[in-house]
Amino acid sequence: MEKLDGVIFDLDGVITDTAEYHYRAWKELAKQVGITINREFNENLKGVSRMDSLERILAYGGRLGDFNDEEKSEMANWKNELYKEMITDIKPTDILPGVVSFLDELKMAGVRTAVASASKNAETILEALKIRDRFDFVVDAAEIKNSKPDPEIFLKALELLELSADVCVGLEDAAAGIDSIKGAGIRAVGIGDAKILSHADIVLEGTEQLRLKTLEALA
Numbered sequence: 001m002e003k004l005d006g007v008i009f010d011l012d013g014v015i016t017d018t019a020e021y022h023y024r025a026w027k028e029l030a031k032q033v034g035i036t037i038n039r040e041f042n043e044n045l046k047g048v049s050r051m052d053s054l055e056r057i058l059a060y061g062g063r064l065g066d067f068n069d070e071e072k073s074e075m076a077n078w079k080n081e082l083y084k085e086m087i088t089d090i091k092p093t094d095i096l097p098g099v100v101s102f103l104d105e106l107k108m109a110g111v112r113t114a115v116a117s118a119s120k121n122a123e124t125i126l127e128a129l130k131i132r133d134r135f136d137f138v139v140d141a142a143e144i145k146n147s148k149p150d151p152e153i154f155l156k157a158l159e160l161l162e163l164s165a166d167v168c169v170g171l172e173d174a175a176a177g178i179d180s181i182k183g184a185g186i187r188a189v190g191i192g193d194a195k196i197l198s199h200a201d202i203v204l205e206g207t208e209q210l211r212l213k214t215l216e217a218l219a
């Protein structure tokens with residue numbers, strides 16, 4: 001890549017570790033209906049929308065046909081209320097290491113930024129982290145019809161940034177998110193376990209390794 005013009009960030013697991021609270025809240029909801037989930041299964045929920053996550057849990061526990069739409073919507077709301085309680089105290093110190101200095105580096109270089117999170121709580125979380133103003137755009141998850149791994153959310157981010165895929169990179173901690181980035185024709189940087197994120201163009205162990213130079217080298 002000759003020049004990097006845009007970086008598109010996932011939120012949960014890339015900017016802050018709310019992924020852990022999603023897991024705890026889903027585990028509690030699953031327990032209510034007699035289903036036990038573990039961290040390995042949870043990898044299938046990362047980056048996946050609220051309702052799709054619930055359906056995956058019910059399918060995993062063999063209970064998909066046991067609830068009607070209204071009951072499923074109540075369950076999803078219950079999980080979301082529990083999740084919101086868990087994150088009430090979220091603050092700037094919960095931003096993952098290296099993210100702020102990386103954003104500074106991007107700003108200095110004139111690189112535009114967007115957030116492409118499946119979370120309907122994204123704006124609230126970014127405000128609580130006092131980091132909302134640092135991003136040029138935040139895609140509204142409520143407007144997205146097809147959940148990651150569908151490319152829709154990253155294509156929407158490109159549209160907002162008014163940039164083409166070849167001058168951007170996307171950052172993700174979830175396998176579904178990497179597939180979404182790649183589906184949009186964007187280069188993908190995985191953050192986390194290289195085995196889980198095997199479809200990424202490059203995988204960094206953690207956010208503290210984020211550097212503009214590393215991303216620009218992704219040719």
Ligand code: B16
Pocket residue numbers: 010011012013019022045046047048049050053080116117118119120121122141174
């Ligand atoms: P909400 P991301 C995703 O965020 C989470 O990884 C996923 O676990 C969650 O179910 C989804 O957001 C929806 O979140 O219930 O808050 O609308 O990783 O795309 O930033």
Ligand code: MG
Pocket residue numbers: 010011012013014019046047172173174177
């Ligand atoms: Mg994520």
